[in-house]
Amino acid sequence: MRGFLKGRKRLLPTVVLTVLALLVAAPPASAFRRGVGNPRPPTTTTTPTSDNGRLSSRVSYSGTGYGNNAGGPTQRITSSDQNFTPPDCWYEAYTPAEFKQILQERYYAAGNANAGTVYNYYYQVRSDLEAKHYHQGEPGSWWVLVYNPDLPPDSGGSCTLSTGWMWVGPGDPPPPAPVTAEMLSRAAYNATRLPARTVKLSPAADGQKVNLATYIKFGEAIPEVYVTARVPNPPVAATVVAEPYALHIDAGTSFADPQSCDYPFTKTGDRYNVNTADAACNITYRKATGSGSAYTLLARITWRVHWTATADPDGPVAGQLPAGYTTSPQEVQVQEIQTVNR
Structure with a gap:
């Protein structure tokens, strides 16, 4: 009845x-x-x-991307699908x-x-x-x-x-x-927090030089993260897995050539990083910031996201979810290159 x-x-x-x-x-x-x-x-x-x-x-939720489990600063995932x-x-x-x-x-x-x-x-x-x-x-x-x-x-x-x-x-x-499980995958996606990492610049962020290319990498490689959502009755679970996929750099000023660059992540073991030393695109600032001022460089990571209909992040892929973003601003001070006249 x-x-x-x-x-x-x-x-x-x-x-x-x-x-x-x-x-x-x-x-x-x-x-x-x-x-x-x-x-x-x-x-x-x-x-x-x-x-x-x-x-x-x-x-209930668990996993490396839930709460403070990721360690260090995190951001709630921003979906690429509005x-x-x-x-x-x-x-x-x-x-x-x-x-x-x-x-x-x-x-x-x-x-x-x-x-x-x-x-x-x-x-x-x-x-x-x-x-x-x-x-x-x-x-x-x-x-x-x-x-x-x-x-x-x-x-x-x-x-x-x-x-x-x-x-x-x-x-x-x-x-x-x-x-x-599909409902729980969307709930887990919404609950996901991702590492919010600033990039390591060479020259350093407080010592950038006019007309000198800026090389970029992460001081610490980035892991993939996952969040599992489950309910007890009926026993249903879903796990969302996010992996860093691409890095977008915006110079924060029109006085740069180019003003932005995009890089793919490479995976070594279970970690992801970029190293732009040999890349075709590297930002070069063309104007100094002046005393007490700075440009705001933005680093945006695109995360590729899939889900499994299990509590196991290594379970079979059940489908894709919208890519996610994390964005980290960073102040950059640019100086003129000093020359020595003899």
């Missing part, structure tokens, strides 16, 4: 969860309105919730016991906030499902709408799913958007 009640429409969570978003300012239990039912809140909370009161996904968006929401499976806990916590929270309409709704739902024992002991799962907890700060979210939960037993059609 699909759905939590026969003949009853499934919950449209945008109404109920809007009220739940206000629960952070809820009054203490002693201030309960008796007419609501004076429920006692649980001593512990096991349901993860995002800041707006919606149920957050149980997705239309790229991570998934906002999806459905994850819960056991009857887990789903019962979710409803209990929402029921207590609504009562605690004197949210009479919401409380009455959960009171009725709990009463009906208690009679059915939440389908405990039956084959199947509760599929619950959850939200991506790691959306970009400027993302308004665009979840178009409306059914809060549903029971799916044998022979029932699956939920409209169950979590998939």
Whole structure:
């Protein structure tokens, strides 16, 4: 049987969860309105919730490109595709016991906030499902709408799913958007942080010379990075792997010839670097910066990104994702070459 009640429409969570978003300012239990039912809140909370009161996904992240695992300064990946968006929401499976806990916590929270309409709704739902024992002991799962907890700060979210939960037993059609490895690959991509390295210049950045070619390399070779995203139920994982592919250098001034150069990375072992000593293109500054001033040289790394439908970064490639960028500015002081007259 699909759905939590026969003949009853499934919950449209945008109404109920809007009220739940206000629960952070809820009054203490002693201030309960008796007419609501004076429920006692649980001593512990096991349901993860995002800041707006919606149920957050149980997705977890790991890998060299997550958090501070990369070591040194990092930048969140900037996608080359301006239309790229991570998934906002999806459905994850819960056991009857887990789903019962979710409803209990929402029921207590609504009562605690004197949210009479919401409380009455959960009171009725709990009463009906208690009679059915939440389908405990039956084959199947509760599929619950959850939200991506790691959306970009400027993302308004665009979840178009409306059914809060549903029971799916044998022979029932699956939920409209169950979590998939492809969804998790986009979530992992969005969570990826990449090394932000400045280039090593020769001559040095504070001692560049007019009409002298600038050679570029990295003082420390760059590794590829990966991020794995996984959820426990259903057990799904995806791993995003990013490798440095190309380096773009912008001189930061029109007084350079050329004003920009592009270089491929070369791989030695498991690390990547560039060395432009023998390259056909090397920036040459044609005008000194003057005392106390500088040009801002920009080094942009392009990262080639693929994903696997496993928790293994060396797993078979399942597809490509948009290239990513990291950009590092660097001040450059350019001096005239001193000549000695004899």
